[in-house]
Amino acid sequence: MTRPRDNILRLDAYAPGEQPAAGTRVVKLNTNESPYPPSPKAMDAIASVGTEALRIYPSPTAQPFREAAARVHGLSADQLIATNGGDELLRLILTCYCKPAGHAGQGGIGVTDPTYSLYPVLASIHDTAVTAVERGDGFSLPGGTAKRWNEAGCAVGFIVNPHAPTGRIETPDTLRQLADEFRGLLVIDEAYVDFAEGDAAELIREGRDNVLLLRSLSKGYGLAGLRFGYGLSHADNIAALDKARDSYNTDAVSQAAAVAALDDRAYAEGCWAKVIAERGRMTSELRQRSFEVPDSHTNFVLATAPGTGAPDNTAAKHAHAIYHGLKERGILVRYFNAPRLDDKLRITIGTPEQNTALLDALDELL
Numbered sequence: 001m002t003r004p005r006d007n008i009l010r011l012d013a014y015a016p017g018e019q020p021a022a023g024t025r026v027v028k029l030n031t032n033e034s035p036y037p038p039s040p041k042a043m044d045a046i047a048s049v050g051t052e053a054l055r056i057y058p059s060p061t062a063q064p065f066r067e068a069a070a071r072v073h074g075l076s077a078d079q080l081i082a083t084n085g086g087d088e089l090l091r092l093i094l095t096c097y098c099k100p101a102g103h104a105g106q107g108g109i110g111v112t113d114p115t116y117s118l119y120p121v122l123a124s125i126h127d128t129a130v131t132a133v134e135r136g137d138g139f140s141l142p143g144g145t146a147k148r149w150n151e152a153g154c155a156v157g158f159i160v161n162p163h164a165p166t167g168r169i170e171t172p173d174t175l176r177q178l179a180d181e182f183r184g185l186l187v188i189d190e191a192y193v194d195f196a197e198g199d200a201a202e203l204i205r206e207g208r209d210n211v212l213l214l215r216s217l218s219k220g221y222g223l224a225g226l227r228f229g230y231g232l233s234h235a236d237n238i239a240a241l242d243k244a245r246d247s248y249n250t251d252a253v254s255q256a257a258a259v260a261a262l263d264d265r266a267y268a269e270g271c272w273a274k275v276i277a278e279r280g281r282m283t284s285e286l287r288q289r290s291f292e293v294p295d296s297h298t299n300f301v302l303a304t305a306p307g308t309g310a311p312d313n314t315a316a317k318h319a320h321a322i323y324h325g326l327k328e329r330g331i332l333v334r335y336f337n338a339p340r341l342d343d344k345l346r347i348t349i350g351t352p353e354q355n356t357a358l359l360d361a362l363d364e365l366l
């Protein structure tokens, strides 16, 4: 039997948050989906996809979507690529820019730890090196990040901003400085930017050729099931990615829904405002229950469990116990068994009712 390559055999595959079977009654606050349905206009667009649109191939580049998104961001359509979820864009970036480990001149990826756990998985799949710079106090972006990535010869550096899993945010000026210093392609993963004030699109509008922004319809538009994301960058980078993608990487149904969702910005903004209001309430309610909760600029909070004081019952064990206690009560949150995160819970902001159910369950548990 032909064996897969060694790096694939060795691979620890990406571990998604639990997705309970359809019809299971749970309060699902573990994978940062929107608690609100997609725009009714997106649902209408899906219903209106005719037999003819399914008989023929879709627009290979999702051209109507590129044009709609270009208008939103003040860019031109050739500065945009549509992908099957933001995750496909990440894979394309590694395919186009990274080199296998051991290659002269290196060509791996740079990340800051902790980060989106898909990046190192994609690096393993592509057999390319990872240079991880530890985040500083309060998970701040360390000053020497670009220097470290340059020394390691990274071809691509990934910054999640606002940051997952902590929810903190860096200013466009900080990102601009990073882009100035870094010699590779700086990818700013803006999967959660809809819940923050402002974004880094000005770095693309300035005409920089070494910055790429990732956007997703999964979080901000209530369309995680659709699988639609996109990238913003200099037209030369987009042209390179465009050559390497599948010929028809987004389908006719998702293109129709994505255009309608983006065009109905008023609806999306209403959802963001509700999530942001509830994020404020959850932050203060959790703090009142002795959790440590930094201000978040995303649709989740990262809450450090209250320590119990006893040496054999650390905050880490406590966080894990709370995770289990919530699960027994039908409430899913995310627990990461990882350094610096194992005493914390990442809690997606739900509807007011879901959030209250979580708080009530915590009051029972604590």
Ligand SMILES: *Cc1c(COP(=O)(O)O)cnc(C)c1O
Pocket: 084, 085, 086, 087, 088, 116, 160, 164, 189, 191, 214, 215, 216, 217, 218, 219, 224, 227, 228, 229
């Ligand atoms: C959700 C997410 C993405 C993209 O998700 P898709 O569902 O594939 O669009 C990218 N980066 C981060 C950090 C995310 O949380």
